[in-house]
Amino acid sequence: MIPVVAIPETEKAVRNTYVPDALKTAVAREFSASKAEPMYSQLTQILASSIRAGILPSYTRLPSEAELSNQLHISPSIIKRSISCLVDEGLVVRVPGVGTRVLGSQFTREKHGARDELHCTLTTPISRISRAERLPVADDIATVLGDGESRETLLITTQLRAGNLTVALMRSYLPIDASIDLDLVAQHGVHRALEFSLLRPVSGTEECRVRASTNDEAAALGIPPGHWVLTLERTMHATNGSVVEIANHAYHPEHFLIRRSLT
Structure with missing residues (x-):
């Protein structure tokens, strides 16, 4: 077995806390506790749409779940479940020592293979x-x-x-x-x-x-x-x-x- 990835110390130390205004606007417009659809599902769709639209660009690191919760005014448990859904869809990945990063939708395989x-x-x-x-x-x-x-x-x-x-x-x-x-x-x-x-x-x-x-x-x-x-x-x-x-x-x-x- 060999180590195949080395995370630079500078990357470990830097934290991204920026949440795009366009994402905040989408959450304010589309997210609601009064809707029949579960809140985590609403947020998952909003985040997925933001990734596909380039609001959250590929290979950028997402703010921490706590930071997203603070800036979007959404429960940490909902944030956590939505991020897990994005991982399952292949739109983001969790990397130990780095955090959660966007892979984006342009790399999902659409062609039949x-x-x-x-x-x-x-x-x-x-x-x-x-x-x-x-x-x-x-x-x-x-x-x-x-x-x-x-x-x-x-x-x-x-x-x-x-x-x-x-x-x-x-x-x-x-x-x-x-x-x-x-x-x-x-x-x-x-x-x-x-x-x-x-x-x-x-x-x-x-x-x-x-x-x-x-x-x-x-x-x-x-x-x-x-x-x-x-x-x-x-x-x-x-x-x-x-x-x-x-x-x-x-x-x-x-x-x-x-x-x-x-x-």
């Missing part, structure tokens, strides 16, 4: 367990990632778990100098964590297919070696064209299926 074809048949809640390691890789991967000289990569390995059952083994190879927070990976996946680290994946290719499992995939998923698995293979590029991720996922064949719609 190969990952959408894979459907988990389990009703059990799914959790993520992630780890990071630096290791040598094959020449072709190192060259694609632009690390041809070092022949090393940052590998993020994530297991999707349903209780004690591993239902997917997901590997993402990143540039060796990538800084990524494993807490964000566990909450939102590698793409969201890359967006927060400013390695923004904006385009790429991905494909779902069926192939024989490797020995380590079979061991992780609890299936016989060589048994077939559903896979997703993906290569993602940043705005400058550089590759920021090469991914290879293996999904348990008894708990996932490929679901396609005809158009």
Whole structure:
């Protein structure tokens, strides 16, 4: 296990207390205890709209919940629940030692991708367990990632778990100098964590297919070696064209299926 994110001391010390006037105006206009809709839900919609409109810009740090409560004149419990809803929607992230930051809506995936074809048949809640390691890789991967000289990569390995059952083994190879927070990976996946680290994946290719499992995939998923698995293979590029991720996922064949719609 390696430390993959270092928070500068200056950033830890600085606190953002600024609440935009436009947000205060929206709360004064739209938030009301007399409405039938729960107050936390009202506030969540107001904050989400402010993020999408750029009133709360991407990558800015939100004031503390206490500061928001003080300036918006709303109960701290309502603020806390609304922020949690924004985390669930992927609009903000909580970063230990830093606070809550806006990811924004421009990075939410609106286009249909190969990952959408894979459907988990389990009703059990799914959790993520992630780890990071630096290791040598094959020449072709190192060259694609632009690390041809070092022949090393940052590998993020994530297991999707349903209780004690591993239902997917997901590997993402990143540039060796990538800084990524494993807490964000566990909450939102590698793409969201890359967006927060400013390695923004904006385009790429991905494909779902069926192939024989490797020995380590079979061991992780609890299936016989060589048994077939559903896979997703993906290569993602940043705005400058550089590759920021090469991914290879293996999904348990008894708990996932490929679901396609005809158009």
